[in-house]
Amino acid sequence: MTPAASTAYDAAVSAAGxxxxxxxxxxxxxxxxxxxxxxxxxxxxxxxxxxxxxxxxAGKSTLVKILTGVHQPTSGEIAFDGQPVVMHDPDEARRVGVETLFQDLALVDDLTIWQNLFLGRELTWGGPLRLTRKRAMAERAREMLSGLQINIPSIEARVRRLSGGQRQAVAISRAVGWNAKLTIMDEPTAALGVKERTEVENLIERLRDQGRTFLLISHNFDQVMRLSNEIWIMRNGRVVGHRRTAETSGDELVALITGAKPAEIGRKPSD
Amino acid sequence: MTQPNVRSGTSVVAPLVPGQLARFVQSSKLLDWAIVLALLAVMAVGGIASPHFLTVANITSILVASSILVVVAIGQTFVIITAGIDLSVGSLVQVSSVMIGVAVTYKLGVPAGMLMAVLVGALFGMINGLIVSKGKISDFIATLGMLSIASGTALVLSNGRPVSVISPLLTSLASGSIGPIPNITLLAGIVAVLGHLVLFHTQFGTHLFAIGGNHEGSRNLGLKVGRIKVAAFMISGLLAGIAGIMLTARIGSAEPATGSSYLLNSIAASVLGGTSLFGGRGTIVGPVIGALVLMALLNLMTLLGIGVFYQPIVTGLVVIIFAIAYRFQK
Structure with a gap:
């Protein structure tokens, strides 16, 4: 790319926000x-x-289910990375580049770590027979976890044997590792102790600093204040507020969530 | 190893046995090998108790007697791994056997009948799977209904009477052998090898374990949960169809009323072999050895003159003891 083109591109981007x-x-x-x-x-x-x-x-779960392809919107538009998309099922959402860290982690206890990382995206050969390429998958899973600086005893270990924080780390790795454009995290640390929660939050921060994009759904205001750059507040199926995290407080969020502070956006003209 | 009760002399044994034994069993790989150990134990006891038990002729007859059960149990295992159950397998064996009788009666030829047997088994299996996944009916009820429908169909098609089937192909399957290995055992072995390959070396196999281990999670990750379930039931039905052919070969006629024992025995063999009824865990080797243990036990009891009426009690006890032991598996 020539410098001139690059400058024109940058100008176009900054013009579009x-x-x-x-x-x-x-x-x-x-x-x-x-x-x-x-x-x-x-x-x-x-x-x-x-x-x-x-x-x-408030509608958070419904929105997540729409973004992950479980539900389809009655009306409205969704665009990923500038491209309008329609997602009919979770598989299609993953193809588009939306990965999700589910509340229950969606791990299978009796499968190995690498099998869980590749679940639904197995590397195969033999055409329609879909024979699994076990060694290649284990190798790539190992690279992926070391790239994310995640310490796991063995890639061949069954997920059943992992601690709560390790399970979370495996699930997060899967949700960012396959070139996800957006990782949705639904209550990512709800079931963790303090130490493990800190580890997971550090991992998320590290990934954000590497340029990953996250949408965080959390009941934990402290966590939202620590991790997020901006916050959307929902009530009764509508967005009632939007803040830069640096410019708000937990008290203000509570007021917007409960309705003590009136909705600022998303109101119908007649309201 | 810690022994918390070492000081009080009398209470050492009582709390130590259940707790520490359980922990020992958990920590070792003992339970992974339990069914192999059981087979070795039956062989050792049998060898000592009866001079006829470990003869080539007797071992061959155990292998032959196990073959049909092995095939049905492998199909059952595919369903159980998805956290399901197929109660219709015995009836599917019957209706498949009857299809060969129908082919003979209408002069279509035995090979056509064999094809019909396999197709009908797979078709009924597919219907099972569709009722379970699309109809959202529990597999217990869906396949219980199918048990009744399939055995009724077998009775209607055969008019309740067995049809004698004479065919060189089936005779060769029943009594031929390649070297020392009976053909029917060879067929069961081929099914076992293919079953193992599908389960452990294909994407489909991985997904069977996944939906058995975490149904909702698998759906969230975009796995085609419904299709996978239907395929598992189809495999179970198809293998019941093959078992129907094997049964017809063995008894020389298409029987509408034999084969019901395969339902309970297939579940028993699968459980003996370490398949978890909660889904997500199992092998093919396990149920194969499980079937061998069951048939070897029956064979041994007959050799020792233990009455036929007592035999189901013994096999039932063995299954329950194994199920309890596997609870300690991690």
């Missing part, structure tokens, strides 16, 4: 007569951690 990895525009989701999401618009900047906070029933 920061690069948006995820752009959700006016997404609605109805379950029969129930309106779970009522015109939600959020975005996540590339290389940043965005958080969504909100009470139970």
């Amino acid at each position: 920061p690069r948006k990895m995820l752009d959700v525009r006016n997404v609605r989701k109805h379950f029969g007569p129930v309106v779970a999401l009522d015109g939600v618009s959020i975005s996540v900047e590339a290389g940043k951690v965005a958080a969504i906070v909100g009470d139970n029933g």
